[in-house]
Amino acid sequence: MKRLNYGFGLGVAFLALAGCFIAFFYLTNLFVSGLGSLAKRFNVPESVVGASVAAIVSSAPEMGASVFSVVEEHPDIGKGTIVGSAIFNITLLIAFSLWVRKCVLDEKVLKRDGAYYLFVVIVTIVTIMDGVLTRWEALTWFLLYVIYFIWLFKDAINGKFVPKEEFKYVPTKKAIFYTGIGIVGIALSAYIMVRSTIYVTSTLGLSESLFSLIIIAIATSIPDLFVSVQASLKGMGNLAVSNAVGSNIFDILAGIGLPFSFVAVTHIHGSIGLSAFYLLLSVLVFLGVIILRKSLGKKEACVLAAVYISYLFIVILF
Secondary structure (H helix, E strand, O other): OHHHHHHHHHHHHHHHHHHHHHHHHHHHHHHHHHHHHHHHHOOOOHHHHHHHHHHHHOOHHHHHHHHHHHHOOOHHHHHHHHHHHHHHHHHHHHHHHHHHOOEEOOHHHHHHHHHHHHHHHHHHHHHHOOOEEEHHHHHHHHHHHHHHHHHHHHHHHOOOOOOOOOOOOOOHHHHHHHHHHHHHHHHHHHHHHHHHHHHHHHHHOOOHHHHHHHHHHHHHOHHHHHHHHHHHHOOOHHHHHHHHHHHHHHHHHHHHHHHHOOOOEEEOOHHHHHHHHHHHHHHHHHHHHHHHOOEEOHHHHHHHHHHHHHHHHHHHHO
């Protein structure tokens, strides 16, 4: 009878996880449309809306996972989701985007987004080298995101190169409804996802960090993957890459920085510590590829995909 109960409970938990992943996909689309339309209603420049809304909103599932992992006192789920998602985005997500269509990147994407992301990864590694993340260190990460956002905002206002996301504008009342549904739906889905992850990992004796680094990270990155691949198919390769990098900057600095600033000390160990160093390798390979090759296509996609596959082997084996 116990085995039947465990089996039933696990079945429900896995179904709940699958439901959350599907919900994230649809809810982020509603959230982007609603928030973007509201921003336009309040006369926020379209260039600013297009440059910021997609990257931030598509990262809402990761932010939700981080927030509720802190609330439920299982921080490894939040940290694992964000670090794993960041590695997925900069390797496999961009690989998919390049595979469907070749891209010639604007060097300004490299100079601003790529350089700042490298800085973010270095700050991340230096900060957690002692095995802990303090409240003040997490708050500093969040402030670094505020600086990046202001930089992006000024570039958009001044007409400098900022890839813009295209999305459907809706009337104000519908925009408010979409935004509300997006916030509440993503928050509820993130909570259910965290609780289901706790149940699955504790029942099967799995590592929360490893499960989150791979399964949850990939699933929560689906909205980002959809945005980037669609942009690439439309010939907007710069947007595809910029969205992935921008989402990573938000995930690490805001997704970890803000929720974990409410925790005095968070310990970093095991698979998450190893993965943090893989963050550096992934960004160095990514930057190396786009520096050496002006036109990016299937060969470069294979290189980035190989980096992610090697990461999976390493994190599972060690």
